[in-house]
Amino acid sequence: MTSRIPRTIAIILAGSAMAVAGLTMQTLTRNRFVAPDTAGTLDAATLGLVLGAMYVPSAPIYLRMVIAVVFALAGTGLFLLLLQRLQFRDIVVVPLMGLMLGAVFNAASVFLAYREGLLQTLVTWISGDFSGTLRGRYELLYVVAALTILTYWFAERFTIAGIGRDFAVNLGLDHGRTVLIGMGLVASSSAVVVVVVGEIPLLGLVVPNIVTLALGDRLRRVLPVAAVAGAILLLLADIGSRTVRHPYEVPVGVVLGVVGGFAFLAIVLRSRGRVG
């Protein structure tokens, strides 16, 4: 029981954070395929973790969290910078570029981990997993809760920014700053999730797509729904991860990677069908 309560809280916070992160990124970049997984954010955070483990191995977890957040912010910033240089923001070129950026960060992580003999440890970090959720660690996720609430506070502005730069400036909004604030908030929260539970793939991509398809793009309305849906989906995935190979656990990241992969493909096929 003592491990169940923290675990449940951790799942709810992480699931909602990833969904909100994906939703916010999709709105601000005006691209439905952008999420922490496809903007280089998660891979940058992981690179931060690897470097932290190499150079300050005895550092307390909150310091490692800070390092991962800094890397996630830098990685996402680089993504935005590259995005600005893309003239025609084709719907798939943008996530493709983000994925490649992530691949570069990942290559650096693997390179370092290989040299240090940390490769298997790296694999463990990467796959999102709640089996090790215990007191003293999951509390960091309260930071995530704070960041998610702050994101909600800006919801209206993010929606306006997502309509277009001209529209936003016309309404007196500093578009560039709004995008930076939004991307910064959600990059930070997904980095904290990476530190505490690992990478949770595809949740940030799939949940917002389904929720906005049904309820529209006004963040003030859909953001809470996305948060709840993300939490529920992650809880379900967690139950699945515990029952597939009972009494062993399959990391929840794997369950999501496979199930979410199919769901994502289905969504893409659908959107293609409608556009083309």
Added chain:
Amino acid sequence: MIEVRSLVKRYGDTTVLDCPDLTLDGAGVTALVGANGAGKSTLLTIAGRLLEPTSGTVLVDGHDVTTAPSRELAARVAILRQENNLAVRLTVRELVEFGRFPYSQGRLTDDDHRLVDRALDTLELHEFAARRLDELSGGQRQRAFIAAVVAQDTDHVLLDEPLNNLDLRHAAQSMAMIRRLADEFGKTVVVVLHDINVAAHHADRIVAMRSGRVVADGEPSTVIDEPTMREVFGLDVEVTEHHGRPVVLHFLAS
């Protein structure tokens, strides 16, 4: 009142706009006309503070658009361009409500709701209010964006080629609506138009531009004559008259 003060915009060595002095004042529709690349949209977007000038500035009611707080300007001047996210899944009402953002910052008062309703009425969008933008036709979507500008309720309204992608019927409706903004609501409307005849018929004043400079400025009947049209468009045209307004027979040019 919109005052242009020694405004220059350059890209590298190319000067795309050089407008020493221009004042737009009072209720009415002013049309900016000219060939592609004449600098009319550049002038409009600088006045709407979407683009930074190289030097000089534009004053809106005495507020310098390059330095005044953007939020303050948002209550005085509204600009609409074509480059918005058209696939955004907002209802028409939600979009129009965002027009009140400069005043409400997201919390709409009764007054705000009244203005939103008025804007929907003006654009005849009430029946579409609950529809999502991604489900509307191009013309309806265009009207929704104009309604957001109307809801913003600024004294100055800048529209960049609002007739683009509209068919004849919707273009005519939009122009009639733009006239109403000036006549009923007393707004200063500045509109970039491609079609000189639409400008001749609907505008109170025409500012004709070529190569970044204003070459003619005045009422349609004084601006539109054969020599000026040749200078502005580089085209020999015939000008005739219809109900006291000039008509340019540009399609007869050889």
Added chain:
Amino acid sequence: MSVDTEPIRGEPIRGGTFRPRRSIVVTAVIGVAFLIAVACFMTYDLRGSLSYALELRARKVAAMTLVGVGLSVATVLFHTVSGNRILTPALMGFDALYILLQTVAAYLFGTFAFLRIEVRVRFLGELAVMMLFALFLNHIFLRRTRGDVVLLMLAGVVMSGMFRAIGNLVARLIDPNEFVALQDRLFASFSSVDEQLLGASAVCVAVALVVVWRMRYQLDAVALGHDHASSLGVDVDRVTRVSMALVAVLVAVPTALVGAITFLGLLASNGVYLATRTFRHRSTVPAAALAGATILIAAQFVIEEFFAFNTRASMVLAFFGGIAFIALLLKEQRR
């Protein structure tokens, strides 16, 4: 290379009658670079028994040449058939599948038992699975998505993600000590290539290359797009099918032989497109083949001599290849 040989922009086939001259020069330059790379690799800092060291290095060079040629030509073919210059077979999930295959086999049989399996059996097994995957890709995606590169790419990315997720799961189940042994199989390695396998692989790749060469003019037509090529009387579907089978061979054989090397084909092919400014396969195929081998040998040389084996060519290529890919995207967009 004078200005008057510049192709006109928008011309359907880049490079008119003057083109071959430039591409021949480029191919010759790459050829010389290849020879230099081989010479460096063979002779630099030789120690101990000369004949033994030379034989060892010659085998490595042969393996690297095979891999470089196979992956680069496969990428050129894939570009032509899919009608874009960004996708690579590796991005379609081949690399991730290879890693998954290794990890799953190691888990099922036990790492040490797995590594002791007769190399030829292992090679054939891996080859079979990779070929099946290529055929599956061809069947499901090239047919169903018909020219929709975007969908193809997303499908590949998602499949890579799924393979990787499962691979990660299995990796956690493996005993840490065993994992260290497995780890060496996950990254391309040239140090212990079986001589007989090398021979068999060379035959496979050579046969595939012959077929590619004979199709070179049809491939030129296919590069114009489905409709153009059809109106020119080319059986596009057949060329596509054959090309995908060739891609499968040219990717599966090198990967089963040494391991996964992402981005090598992408770097070589796009470098060649830039340098030769032509899309004629009689020029791009040989040039890309040489370029791929050269890049790999040069990278391996630098790593062996200056990084003291503490890293792998595939990792370095993944890092720089990713950066090159992003640069390419930005450049393509600016057109």
